[in-house]
Every structure is written in structure tokens, then in C-alpha cells.
Amino acid sequence: MKKLPLLLFFVAMCALSSCSVIGGIFKAGAAVGIIAVIVVIGIILWIISAFRGKQ
DSSP states (O other): OTTTHHHHHHHHHHHHHHHHHHHHHHHHHHHHHHHHHHHHOOOOOOHHHHHHHHH
């Protein structure tokens, strides 16, 4: 059962060219990074507005 992910990884590496695999990983990483930054900025703005509302 432990060999199944290794087998799938090997098949994916043979089926896809290395450039397209690496390009997909970087595109996904960039999208996740942008979303994370937007979420963090939103949380900071929410916290600031919560403190300003109490005064």
C-alpha cells in the first residue's frame, strides 16, 4: 500500500515534462501566496476597525 503513492509519482513524472510540472507548482504557490497575503491584510484591517469602534 505504501508503494502506491510512489508508483503514482513515477507515472506522473514520466507522463509530464519536468518544466510543466515545476511551472504548475510555482503557479499554485504564487496563487496561494497572494490569497494568504489578502487574508492577512483583511484580518489586520478587521482588528484595527474593531479597536477603533470601541473608542
